[in-house]
Amino acid sequence: MEDVNIGKLTSKTLEGRVALVTGGSAGIGFGAAKRLSEAGAFVYIVSRRQEQIEQASARLGTSVRGIAVDVTKKDDLERLAETIQKEHGGLDIIFANAGGGKPIAFEELTGEDIDHLLGVNIKGVIFTVQTMLPILKDGASVILNASITADMGLPGFAVYAATKAAVRSLARSWTTDLKHRGIRVNSVSPGVVPTEGYRTEQKMTEEQVADYAQRVTSEIPIGRVGTPEDIGDAVVFLASYASSFITGIDLVVDGGQTRVYAGKN
Numbered sequence: 282m283e284d285v286n287i288g289k290l291t292s293k294t295l296e297g298r299v300a301l302v303t304g305g306s307a308g309i310g311f312g313a314a315k316r317l318s319e320a321g322a323f324v325y326i327v328s329r330r331q332e333q334i335e336q337a338s339a340r341l342g343t344s345v346r347g348i349a350v351d352v353t354k355k356d357d358l359e360r361l362a363e364t365i366q367k368e369h370g371g372l373d374i375i376f377a378n379a380g381g382g383k384p385i386a387f388e389e390l391t392g393e394d395i396d397h398l399l400g401v402n403i404k405g406v407i408f409t410v411q412t413m414l415p416i417l418k419d420g421a422s423v424i425l426n427a428s429i430t431a432d433m434g435l436p437g438f439a440v441y442a443a444t445k446a447a448v449r450s451l452a453r454s455w456t457t458d459l460k461h462r463g464i465r466v467n468s469v470s471p472g473v474v475p476t477e478g479y480r481t482e483q484k485m486t487e488e489q490v491a492d493y494a495q496r497v498t499s500e501i502p503i504g505r506v507g508t509p510e511d512i513g514d515a516v517v518f519l520a521s522y523a524s525s526f527i528t529g530i531d532l533v534v535d536g537g538q539t540r541v542y543a544g545k546n
């Protein structure tokens with residue numbers, strides 16, 4: 282099948298906008314930061330490890346700045362808000378993406394596992410958006426990263442999936458909390474996007490990731506797994522004027538995996 286070129290983002294789409302992407306040193310966050318900066322925004326990326334975030338921002342170019350921040354720590358986020366305010370006078374876009382999870386058998390799930398998952402996937406998202414509120418401009422766009430697991434059963438991912446269902450719910454409630462300021466809040470739900478996290482967090486080998494990607498492709502009508510840039514494109518859409526009548530939704534970006542029958546007729 283021939284590729285259909287449906288057009289390109291231009292560097293004017295988000296010209297003059299300032300964005301924050303949490304978890305921007307790797308995976309989906311990195312791909313989203315790339316797309317947001319290609320669309321003309323200045324992008325702050327944050328993640329915990331200093332060296333990784335500096336390397337990522339160097340790879341992304343001069344309109345991206347990396348700062349070491351743990352989104353579960355309010356103090357880190359307060360310092361970040363001060364820096365953004367001082368350097369750019371406020372924020373137009375937040376992509377609260379930092380998070381993750383690995384399969385844990387129900388019988389083996391510990392209190393520490395639960396605290397960790399709720400900490401980064403829920404508390405981290407709440408702290409990120411809440412701490413940025415004073416510097417968030419009226420009319421801003423907030424995008425939360427959820428997951429297709431929020432409405433699928435997946436063995437070993439029960440708590441992770443529950444945190445992502447919570448993220449979708451936060452987006453809906455904040456839409457009402459922030460509507461008086463014209464701030465739109467939406468979530469994206471990525472499908473299968475093989476990222477660094479498959480190896481670092483889920484402890485899969487390169488071979489296992491390739492194997493999994495190949496197996497799951499038969500369930501995806503578009504015929505391939507996703508890339509971080511696929512999710513980045515959806516983030517740019519939700520950040521831009523093109524989605525100005527859209528708020529409180531969850532945008533599923535999964536190649537049709539969870540919506541459409543992918544088998545043969």
Ligand SMILES: NC(=O)c1ccc[n+]([C@@H]2O[C@H](COP(=O)([O-])OP(=O)(O)OC[C@H]3O[C@@H](n4cnc5c(N)ncnc54)[C@H](OP(=O)(O)O)[C@@H]3O)[C@@H](O)[C@H]2O)c1
Nearest residue numbers: 304306307308309328329330351352379380428474476478
């Ligand atoms: N990949 C998928 O198939 C998929 C599908 C659906 C949803 N998602 C969601 O997409 C998001 C990103 O996943 P990914 O696959 O891109 O993960 P990844 O490759 O593991 O990248 C995770 C990023 O988050 C950062 N991070 C982790 N904990 C953090 C914290 N407490 N504070 C600040 N930064 C933190 C990591 O850097 P440091 O370790 O240095 O902090 C890294 O930059 C997650 O919310 C995940 O649940 C992923």
